[in-house]
Amino acid sequence: MAVYTDITEDDLRDFLTQYDVGELTSYKGIAEGVENSNFLLHTTREPLILTLYEKRVERADLPFFLGLMQHLADRGLSCPLPLPRRDGALLGELSGRPAALISFLEGMWLRKPEAKHCREVGRALAQMHLAGEGFQLTRPNALSLEGWKTLWEKSADRADEVEAGLEEEIGSELAYLDSCWPRDLPFGVIHADLFQDNVFFLGDQLSGLIDFYFACNDMLAYDVAICLNAWCFEKDGSYNLTKGMALLEGYDAVRPLAEPERDALPVLCRGSALRFFLTRLYDWLTTPEGALVVKKDPLEYLRKLRFHRSIASSVEYGLPAEAV
Ligand SMILES: Nc1ncnc2c1ncn2[C@@H]1O[C@H](COP(=O)(O)OP(=O)(O)O)[C@@H](O)[C@H]1O
Numbered sequence: 001m002a003v004y005t006d007i008t009e010d011d012l013r014d015f016l017t018q019y020d021v022g023e024l025t026s027y028k029g030i031a032e033g034v035e036n037s038n039f040l041l042h043t044t045r046e047p048l049i050l051t052l053y054e055k056r057v058e059r060a061d062l063p064f065f066l067g068l069m070q071h072l073a074d075r076g077l078s079c080p081l082p083l084p085r086r087d088g089a090l091l092g093e094l095s096g097r098p099a100a101l102i103s104f105l106e107g108m109w110l111r112k113p114e115a116k117h118c119r120e121v122g123r124a125l126a127q128m129h130l131a132g133e134g135f136q137l138t139r140p141n142a143l144s145l146e147g148w149k150t151l152w153e154k155s156a157d158r159a160d161e162v163e164a165g166l167e168e169e170i171g172s173e174l175a176y177l178d179s180c181w182p183r184d185l186p187f188g189v190i191h192a193d194l195f196q197d198n199v200f201f202l203g204d205q206l207s208g209l210i211d212f213y214f215a216c217n218d219m220l221a222y223d224v225a226i227c228l229n230a231w232c233f234e235k236d237g238s239y240n241l242t243k244g245m246a247l248l249e250g251y252d253a254v255r256p257l258a259e260p261e262r263d264a265l266p267v268l269c270r271g272s273a274l275r276f277f278l279t280r281l282y283d284w285l286t287t288p289e290g291a292l293v294v295k296k297d298p299l300e301y302l303r304k305l306r307f308h309r310s311i312a313s314s315v316e317y318g319l320p321a322e323a324v
Pocket residue numbers: 002030032033034035036037038049080102103104105106197198210211213
């Protein structure tokens with residue numbers, strides 16, 4: 001459960017007086033997510049999400065995240081919208097944290113996605129990339145190469161507690177990625193965390209994307225790599241080629257990947273696997289016992305990273321051979 005900061009009913013009622021949202025009828029902490037504290041509110045008008053921004057979210061980045069949701073929604077992407085306060089501000093403060101009220105998106109995330117869902121995710125990701133064009137604010141990816149090195153410095157000396165030999169293996173991987181990380185692929189606004197819990201479906205129909213709090217400017221194909229990692233592996237660690245083909249087909253139908261982007265997929269998948277391994281490892285080693293959050297397993301991403309090292313060509317992810 002991700003509620004790091006608790007709220008009192010009195011403080012919440014006081015906070016809500018700044019908005020035109022009706023009367024509070026109930027609220028509860030949401031037992032999902034790992035980054036921020038989220039609450040579901042019911043009011044006399046409509047359900048709402050209250051988000052209190054926590055450790056990895058810089059206050060200075062909030063205008064980027066909240067503005068991006070507005071920009072994408074204005075361009076027809078289905079995603080939640082931050083509600084303005086009576087004074088027009090999108091951000092307030094509650095229990096000492098920056099806080100925002102966000103519209104409630106109908107749907108559920110899929111515990112067992114199939115290839116047809118992966119195709120929808122590919123389409124939605126490409127739609128987001130196109131809809132992000134023209135967004136005026138920018139935010140460099142704090143979790144790219146330099147960020148990985150910083151995270152690694154904080155965990156390296158304890159990494160072998162998680163698996164023997166990790167300190168050496170990850171050190172070499174970082175050096176490898178540093179030497180060949182692509183820098184000139186098409187750039188734009190990326191979601192950067194489009195995992196299953198951030199994509200809602202109503203039946204088989206994708207109803208929207210949530211959780212834009214890692215969004216940033218980076219290579220669009222890196223977002224595709226993040227999705228291949230998040231959506232196309234099975235619980236036993238095997239890559240599901242059918243899902244990979246579907247996701248890439250869905251993406252290509254809306255925004256065809258250019259040849260250099262296709263060629264770069266193996267290295268982008270390695271980088272993406274390392275990125276999630278590193279945040280998970282850091283959290284694994286630092287989250288206090290008893291905290292109200294389910295820690296995610298770093299080794300899942302280590303296995304994915306090792307798989308990507310064995311890939312010789314992007315065809316192995318499910319790209320049509322003639323296009324590679
Ligand atoms: N706009 C929304 N509409 C409906 N449910 C939401 C919305 N935002 C968050 N949630 C719920 O809260 C959970 C955690 O949200 P998320 O943004 O992923 O948190 P975190 O940033 O902590 O990972 C989601 O899985 C979902 O159940």
